Amino acid sequence: MLKALGFDKPKIFPLPKEEITYLDHCFRCMHEALLSDKVDGNFRASGYLYSFFIELSRLAAKGKGSVQIAPAVTKAIAYIDENYMKQPGLESISKAAGVSSQHLCRLFRQTLNCRPMEYITKRKIQAAKMLLAETQKTVDQIAEETGFCDSSYFCKIFKRFESITPSQFRSIEQAL
Numbered sequence: 249m250l251k252a253l254g255f256d257k258p259k260i261f262p263l264p265k266e267e268i269t270y271l272d273h274c275f276r277c278m279h280e281a282l283l284s285d286k287v288d289g290n291f292r293a294s295g296y297l298y299s300f301f302i303e304l305s306r307l308a309a310k311g312k313g314s315v316q317i318a319p320a321v322t323k324a325i326a327y328i329d330e331n332y333m334k335q336p337g338l339e340s341i342s343k344a345a346g347v348s349s350q351h352l353c354r355l356f357r358q359t360l361n362c363r364p365m366e367y368i369t370k371r372k373i374q375a376a377k378m379l380l381a382e383t384q385k386t387v388d389q390i391a392e393e394t395g396f397c398d399s400s401y402f403c404k405i406f407k408r409f410e411s412i413t414p415s416q417f418r419s420i421e422q423a424l
Contacts, residue, residue, distance in 0.1 A: 277296045281296060321345070323346065327340075328341060328364070328367060332375065332395060333394055335395050338353075338364055338365065352364060369409070370409065373406060373409050376390050376414065379393065380417050380421065387403065390414070402414070
């Protein structure tokens with residue numbers, strides 16, 4: 249389905265805030281359906297996910313196409329993906345990207361709408377979600393493996409980004 253909608257390769261495209269309302273609605277409804285104890289929750293969530301992708305595809309086609317990603321941002325992302333668990337500093341990331349720290353921050357804001365350090369945190373959460381879904385490792389082990397200083401901080405950051413705890417996320421994933 250993703251390939252049919254044109255989402256088979258990573259893309260960045262602008263979405264005005266007023267256009268994101270329905271996407272947010274679909275995502276929230278999907279999340280609520282997954283958390284519900286009803287037998288049909290997974291089926292309803294699947295329908296909301298389908299609606300989400302259809303709307304995202306419509307908005308992407310309506311936009312002016314993909315945003316060009318500066319080579320420095322591509323290099324920085326590759327460096328972060330390889331080193332996120334070591335908590336790389338802004339200096340080492342900008343050095344790997346071949347630009348100054350200030351310029352890299354500016355490029356990240358223009359392209360990804362976040363700072364490099366925030367991107368690292370998002371990358372860590374993404375890795376943690378995969379580990380929670382695919383392994384039986386403890387939350388402590390996952391926190392350590394993804395580069396968080398301790399599990400309580402990991403849980404706090406995970407909840408800030410995902411609106412649920414790591415344990416709740418694992419329970420939902422196992423129910424699917």
